[in-house]
Structure formats: C-alpha cells, structure tokens
Amino acid sequence: MLRAPNESRRLSRRLSFAASGRELAPAITLRRTFREFWPDTRGLRRLFAAGVVFAVLAALCEVAAIRLFGHITDEVLTTRRLEAFWAPAFSWLGLAAVAGLASFAGTYATALGAERFLLRLRDRVFDHLQTLAPDYAENRRLGDLIARLTDDVEAIEELVGSGLVKAITTAASVVFFAGAAFLVRWDLALVTLALIPAFLLVSKVFAARFRTAAARERHSNGAMNSVLEEGLANQPLVQAYNRQRDEARRLHREGRTWLRANLTQAWLSGLYGPVVQVIETACLIVVLGVGAWEIAAGRLTIGGLLAFAAYLALLYPAVQGLGELALTVSEAAAGSDRIIEVLRARPAVTDAPGAVAAAPGRGRVEFDRVSFAYPGRAARPALREVSFAAEPGEVLVITGPSGAGKSTLAKLLVRFYDPDEGRILLDGADLRDLTRESLRDNVTVLHQETLLFSGSVRDNIAYGRPGASLEEVIRAAETAGVHDFVKLLPHGYDTPVGQRGRLLSGGQRQRIAIARAVLRDAPVLVLDEPMTGLDEETAAQVMGPLGRLMAGRTTILITHDLRQVPSGARVIGLRPVPREERIRLKRAGVPRLARGRAGTDAPPAPDVRPAQGPGPDTASHAARPDAGTHAVRPDAGAHAVRAEPASHTFRPVPRPRRPLEPEPGVTDPGP
Numbered sequence: 001m002l003r004a005p006n007e008s009r010r011l012s013r014r015l016s017f018a019a020s021g022r023e024l025a026p027a028i029t030l031r032r033t034f035r036e037f038w039p040d041t042r043g044l045r046r047l048f049a050a051g052v053v054f055a056v057l058a059a060l061c062e063v064a065a066i067r068l069f070g071h072i073t074d075e076v077l078t079t080r081r082l083e084a085f086w087a088p089a090f091s092w093l094g095l096a097a098v099a100g101l102a103s104f105a106g107t108y109a110t111a112l113g114a115e116r117f118l119l120r121l122r123d124r125v126f127d128h129l130q131t132l133a134p135d136y137a138e139n140r141r142l143g144d145l146i147a148r149l150t151d152d153v154e155a156i157e158e159l160v161g162s163g164l165v166k167a168i169t170t171a172a173s174v175v176f177f178a179g180a181a182f183l184v185r186w187d188l189a190l191v192t193l194a195l196i197p198a199f200l201l202v203s204k205v206f207a208a209r210f211r212t213a214a215a216r217e218r219h220s221n222g223a224m225n226s227v228l229e230e231g232l233a234n235q236p237l238v239q240a241y242n243r244q245r246d247e248a249r250r251l252h253r254e255g256r257t258w259l260r261a262n263l264t265q266a267w268l269s270g271l272y273g274p275v276v277q278v279i280e281t282a283c284l285i286v287v288l289g290v291g292a293w294e295i296a297a298g299r300l301t302i303g304g305l306l307a308f309a310a311y312l313a314l315l316y317p318a319v320q321g322l323g324e325l326a327l328t329v330s331e332a333a334a335g336s337d338r339i340i341e342v343l344r345a346r347p348a349v350t351d352a353p354g355a356v357a358a359a360p361g362r363g364r365v366e367f368d369r370v371s372f373a374y375p376g377r378a379a380r381p382a383l384r385e386v387s388f389a390a391e392p393g394e395v396l397v398i399t400g401p402s403g404a405g406k407s408t409l410a411k412l413l414v415r416f417y418d419p420d421e422g423r424i425l426l427d428g429a430d431l432r433d434l435t436r437e438s439l440r441d442n443v444t445v446l447h448q449e450t451l452l453f454s455g456s457v458r459d460n461i462a463y464g465r466p467g468a469s470l471e472e473v474i475r476a477a478e479t480a481g482v483h484d485f486v487k488l489l490p491h492g493y494d495t496p497v498g499q500r501g502r503l504l505s506g507g508q509r510q511r512i513a514i515a516r517a518v519l520r521d522a523p524v525l526v527l528d529e530p531m532t533g534l535d536e537e538t539a540a541q542v543m544g545p546l547g548r549l550m551a552g553r554t555t556i557l558i559t560h561d562l563r564q565v566p567s568g569a570r571v572i573g574l575r576p577v578p579r580e581e582r583i584r585l586k587r588a589g590v591p592r593l594a595r596g597r598a599g600t601d602a603p604p605a606p607d608v609r610p611a612q613g614p615g616p617d618t619a620s621h622a623a624r625p626d627a628g629t630h631a632v633r634p635d636a637g638a639h640a641v642r643a644e645p646a647s648h649t650f651r652p653v654p655r656p657r658r659p660l661e662p663e664p665g666v667t668d669p670g671p
C-alpha cells in the first residue's frame, strides 16, 4: 500500500498518463481476441471442459461441507449430543477427500490444456514469422519480437485457455454459494447480494486503467529485452569500445520504464484488494448484525448463521475473482494486440495458386528488365530495368558501388520479394510460377555475414542437407578445406562453435558455410561478398574451397572488390543512374513503381552496364539496347565498372558428381 502522499500523487499522475493511452497500440476487443485465438483451442477443449467439471465438483463438495458444518453446530455443539457427531464428521471427511481429488484433477487438466495451447500458439506465431521476408525481423528489435513470442503468448493463454476455465468455474461457484446462502435465508441473502454490484463497479473502474498499464508494461518489457539481447550479442564491440557503462545505462533506463509500468500495475492491484475487502467487511458486519437480531427473535439458529457467513466468506472471493478476470482480460488484450500485429503482417511473396515445383535443370538464371523498390520506398527503386543472364557452369560477377542493389538481386533470386516489373527466370521458368521451396532448393546463397547456429561443427554443416550422414558431412568438409582444422578441435565434428560461431575464426566460419553449401549441392550459387571481413591471407585460404564449390554450377558472385574476380569470369557492373537521368525520370513520372511512401535515405536506382572484365563479352544478354530510355546501356560509360586484374584467382574445376567426393587433385591456388 502507498502511504506517502507525494509518492501517491506521482503514481496517480503516471496512472492518468497511462490511462490516456498515448504511445500505445489501439485497443482490441475481447471478441476479436477470441475470434483470433479460439481456433487454437481445437483438440484441447475437452481438457478445459474437464477442468471446469472437476472444479465445479470441488465447489459443490464445499457447499455440502458447509451445510454439514451448520448441521454439526446445531445438532451437536448446541445440543451437546456427541453421538450425532460421527456420521456428519465422516461425511465431511469424505467430501474433503473428493473435493481434494477433484481440485487436483481440474488443476492438472487445465494446466495440460494451457501448456499445449501455449506450445501451439507460439509455434503458430513463429511459423508465420518464418513466412515473412527476413527483413521483417531485421527491421524490428529482436528482444521485442522475443517478448511477443513469450510473455504476450502467455497473456493470451491466461484469457483464452485457463482464463476461460477460471471464468466459468468462478461464475459457477458464485451461483452455488449464493444459492446455498439463499436456501439458508433468502431475505438475508438478498440484502448482502445487493452489494455485489459494488464489487463489479470497482472491478470495471480498475480494469480500464489496468489495461493501459498492462500495455505499457508489455511495451517496455519488449524494449528491455531488446537492449539485453543487443548488448549481449554485441559484447565484443561494447567492450572494445569501452561502452559498458553506456550499455548499462541504456538497460537501466529501459529497466526504470519497465519498473514504472510494473509499479502502476502493482499500485492498481494493491489498491484493488483493500477496496474490495472494505466492501466485503461491510457485508459481513451487516450479516452478523441482522443474524444476531434474527437469532434473538428465534428465526435463525447459530448453525444457520455460521453456515450463512461461511457461504458469504466463499462467495465474496469468488465475486472478487470474477472482477479480477477483468484485469486478466486487460492484460491479454494488450498481448493479443501485439501478437495480432505480427499475424496480420502479410508475406511479401506467396506461392501462386498453380505454382509447380522447379524441374531439375542446369540452373540457367535470367533477369529480364527487372525493376524493384522495397516496400515503402517506391520513389527510390533499388533496381531499375536490370537484365542479364548467367549460364550454367559460368561465373558471373556482379559488381558496383555500395547501395547499388547487388544484394537485392540475391533476395529477388530466392524470392524474398518479387520484382515490381520484369521477370526472373530459372531454366526458362518464371520464378513466380515455381513453389518457393523448390526454388530455394535450387539456389544456394552464401551470405555476406557468415550465419552459423550455436550447435556443433557437424550440425552446422549438415544444416545444408538435413539427415546427411557423418561421411557426407566429412566429404563436404574436405571439399571446403574444413576437415584439417576440425581434426584439431577438441571434439572434432562434435565441437560446439559457440554463439553464432564465435569460437571459430572468420575464415573457419566461412569455410564451414562453404561446406554447408557443398552439401546442399544446388545448381545455382549466389556468393554475396564472400570475402567480407577476411584479411588477405584468410581470403586466400578460402578461395580454393570456393573455387571447388563453384565448379560446375551457375555462380553469381556479388562483390565490389574486383581482385576477387575468378579467372574466366564475366563481369557486369551495377551503377546508380546518373543525376540528370534521375531528373528526367522524375519528370517523366514513374508509373508502376511510384506507389507507397517515399523513402528518404535510399540511394538512386542503378542501371546495368557490361564492364570490361576478364570474361566474354556480355552485351548480348547482360545489357539490352532496347531496354527503355534509362536503365540499361550497351556502352560502358563513365560510370561503368572495369574489372581489375585479379590478385587472387579462382580456378573453377569440374563439378563433383554425387555422392560428393573429395577431389584429390585440387589444391588451393593461393593468391
């Protein structure tokens, strides 16, 4: 309870701020919450029903036990007839045993349903998140997303699952205890029940505030988790830059916001209890006063009065429980708001109704006048009329300045997004006509940042092909030049790689990723800046394995470092559209791309030009003279990228036949 007036004023200010609902998501109705999440209880409803039945049975046993207590008071205690004691006493004991068993069974059945519901809902939200482009999670704070998948999911369960059981059993208890009280003395019961609306009014007043406070608590809990997650994940940066105190302050700041939100909740629930208790005490005093009067007049026995008081003692907490349900509803509404927001996010790309699996092919890739703008960045397209083709077995290098759209090409090729205009073809089939799963089976992307899970070396390599045997993992590791260093690790292939592979060096991580790609054995390979973060020497070590990985596949190598261009590769350059051309574009209007909110920080759209590189002439497919007025040009203009002589050269070798075999004759070409 709060006693200091200053503190009390501060808290009520916070409360009124919270109640104003600023910064908070719009409220969601109870009906909408049930409509969204009730289907998730399918198959569990019997458990919840069992929970209700057993809880009701326990309540009935309590009603009967109180009746026996009244009987013992009137027939044994008042009359002092001991022989009348045993029969009701044993019945009471029997009822207590049945009530105990029923209570246990009800609690267990409800918990079973609740846990399964949680599992199901969390899986559902996570599955949905997996259908969204990776950018969805990357553009949000990870800690907040995790809070949604944990705390918010639990809050929903407390309403739709166990909360519903509690509501029904509490309502049933109210009916039983009130009914029993009526049977004892209906007129006295009427007087006391008249005070029940006071309970409900208090609950209503509190629930509205509690709901806003709960939404604030959810919000700040997510923010605090984010700071924790970021601080721990970036510890090397934090410590190397001596920013520990800043991170601690950041956490403290978020922690204080969370504390305030929690205090508001504590203040509300702390105040709610005493207010209800005062009403309850008033009722009991009325009952005792009227009861004493009635006993004196001979219209009520002592046993009757005690039983009546006992029913009231059980009835009021049940009514209070009903009121508290309103608080549970408030909390769940705040959580379901945030979960529904995730579930309403639509994937940028879905399988077309008639989509077919990609036929096994050689992996020819063609971009045909592809234009694309990220959602909400229509005014600053990332790609404009990009055309090129990568033939099976060839290495096509795509180069260009930072922000030119190189990585975007990779995202389009695995259909994280679809082009706004133009099409992308795999072995002649438009990607939009293929199922995403089969498409992605045909394309392996090696990302700029090596992505590893915290399992063992073996787990990380086998991720490329689930169910791969140890022999297959080792063969892939040998091809990728991983085997030699893995042999020296304390537990060989079972050695944990640490969080995101941090127990390994950058080069080792990259080679494990290469082994994973080797095992996957897809005909199309996209390497997005594969040497990022590696020094010259390590890059040289990775080149041999990369060369073996590229062998016999359609390889699209994205790099801005032309020293990494393999010998015999064809090079095309992406470059931003020159300023005067952009102005002309703007004047001409951008019909299909010009939708959505304008972005402000995206660089101008690039176009594609063939660059003079070590490979064959690219003009015939990489650049099309007829591709419109602005984007694609056959001539290498002032901004065209030229391929510099490679300092490290890849030597693509023939593609290994399945099952994967190490190639004894292949050695790292070195720098």
Ligand SMILES: Nc1ncnc2c1ncn2[C@@H]1O[C@H](COP(=O)(O)OP(=O)(O)OP(=O)(O)O)[C@@H](O)[C@H]1O
Pocket (backbone or CB within 6 Å): 135, 374, 375, 377, 382, 400, 401, 402, 403, 404, 405, 406, 407, 408, 409, 560, 601, 602, 603
């Ligand atoms: N998820 C996204 N949402 C909005 N805009 C994005 C997103 N990802 C990239 N962009 C923008 O699209 C443009 C092209 O980005 P992209 O990552 O393809 O460039 P890049 O050529 O690969 O650059 P770098 O060489 O630096 O990796 C950039 O202006 C970038 O800001």
